[in-house]
Amino acid sequence: MKFTASTSTILKQISALNGVISSNPTIPILENFLFEINAGILKITASDLQTSVISEISVEADSDGSIAIPAKMLADTLKNLPEQPVTFNVDMETYGVEISSDNGRYRLAGENAADFPAVPQLDRVDTLEVSSSVLADAIGYTLFAASNDDMKPAMNGLFFDANGEHANFVTSDSHRLIRYRREDLKVEMEASIIIHKKAVSLLKNIIPSEETEVMMEFNEQNAIFSFNNLKLICRLIDERFPDYENVIPLNNNNLVTLDRQQLLGCLKRIVIYANKTTNQVRFSIKENELIVSAEDVDFSNEAKENLYCEHEGEDLEIGFNAKFLIEMLNNIHSEKVTLKLSEPGMAGLIVPSEQLEDEDLLMLVMPIMLHNFNY
Template sequence: MKIEVLQEKLSKSLNISSRFVANRAQLPILNNVMLDGNKTKLSIYATNLEMSAVISIGSKVTTSGKITVPSRILTDIITNLSPGNVSLEAEKEQLKISAGSFNCNLMGINASDFPNVPSVLSKASFKLPYDLLLKALLKTLFCVSNDEARPILTGVLFVFGSSGLTLVATDGFRLSLKKIPFKTDIKDQRVVIPKNILLEISKLLKSDSLNVEFNEDSNQALFQFEDIVLSSRIIDGEFPDFEKIIPKSFEVTVNLGKEGFAQAVKLSSVFARESSNVIKLTIKKDGLTVSSESEKAGTQTSHLDAKVEGLTNDLVVAYNFRFIEEFLNVIEGEDVGIELTDSTSPGVFKDPKDPNFLHLIMPVKIQG
């Protein structure tokens, strides 16, 4: 392999691919990226066996070929070179790097040992509205579970139906649901995509086109945008029946301003941090009070004006303040809607500006 490529493009691509390389891998080749020079492009392959990336950049290819080299060393070298042309030449299991007065030889491993990583999508692929998907990921990824003991909850459920796509995520204590209305030929398909690959897509996706493929034979999800192809395993298992979890009816509705609510929650968190993050929402006919207490620090209350409907007696519900904060951080409107039944049933939090989004939070049991 013998190619010339711009340092700026190569550095950017290596910094992306390095996030897909395995850390402390038992197989040494998983610490490497594969460089594949062919025709008019250089393709960089990286994988940790859970998710993979193939990034292609334009280059002058004199001789085609492949080699794998340590990702961290190559990235550090290329990043510290000056902008301009970089020459890469592979002979057997060694990569020669030249740029201006700089020359080095980097030991590698034969590319034939590198895992098979998908680099193209098939005709079964389809387009997703990228801008709507990014907004949906913002409103669901934050409540994906990190508990590896329940792997099915470490991803986002994609539900395709006649009206479009629904994204659902839950960690067992809260649940986010976001609908994306669009025309699709895919009907009644459900897949759970791991959080990590979706986080990478949300960071990298700036294109106006996103192609997606779910390959049942390899149990992989593939995403293509610009000159990047990302792939990940699909999580096996039965996702919780979210439709049964979401209340079909409620007794009390509360509507209040987001800014004041967010400030009250933030103030109550000062004491709540020493009391298992628990704050209390007390709903009365004239509004809502946010309170918290700590045996060591003291107590705090903030009263907020709110429109309350359906209330017969004062209602006190306790929540983890972080769950409410994270919900407030992703909504777009200036108001918040809360739907409640009693102090032990899930509370449904809504953004009146986005009828296709809801967030459910389980209350904390309190004494008395």
């Protein structure tokens, strides 16, 4: 089998697939890309058994066939070649692969394509079309808060919860909960699936920057995201996501609105002086002033800053993990944010002050019990 394509064309495709390859795969064959040629179309597949990404491009080929090629060696070779046509000669008996360029030849040992695991085929699927920009926003707003705790598998991914009225994208790690709602994403059927965070992260990296439609197909076990010449297939998390709506407080009427960048900069400075285990900061809200303070008793470190805010409600003191707040504020894009608070022991909400008509972003963070300290 012999085929020819430009270095940039192949490199672009395998770069999109490279994130799937595990550094310690469960079976050795998964260290390879699967190359399959059929009627001049080269299909390249990478998989870790749970997630697979497939790309298709046109090539000049003399015959159909398939071969598994070592992923790292191929990627490193193409990265260091200038833009030019390269020819792949594959010996289907020995699985040897020779790559020929304008000024060199490179031989590597491939493997039998028959040993590469088959990609799941979905039966009885539900389908949904979503714009790439909406999907990218949903992932960008939520993915950072997915849990890393393997003891809570239901929280190890992005929960897609849709009905006839709207669609919610939700993540939580027990300390934070992010809900991104799209009113313009209506589906006829109800859908509740959990997509593993690795698959979501891969999807985030390969979604095109230019606007395009993403076809989403799913059943109880798997989901497929298709756009342009790429397809991502992933196994869903077979768990029940917690009842997140009941966690979101409805009576947080103590409102604090302030400049997001000012609060973010303040927290980045104050957390330097906080306890390194808890990262606790104290919010003291009095009239139109927010006092942010922290201390580390063990090292006699302390810091305090005053910020102007628009405040509706009673004076309040409440503690939070500054690292959580920083990460949440980094993933909000509006100029101002509103903190919706209630009592020192109740969850706080952070919402952008400006949102698009069809979107509703809500970030929940649990408080930390305050220790008494004063300046």
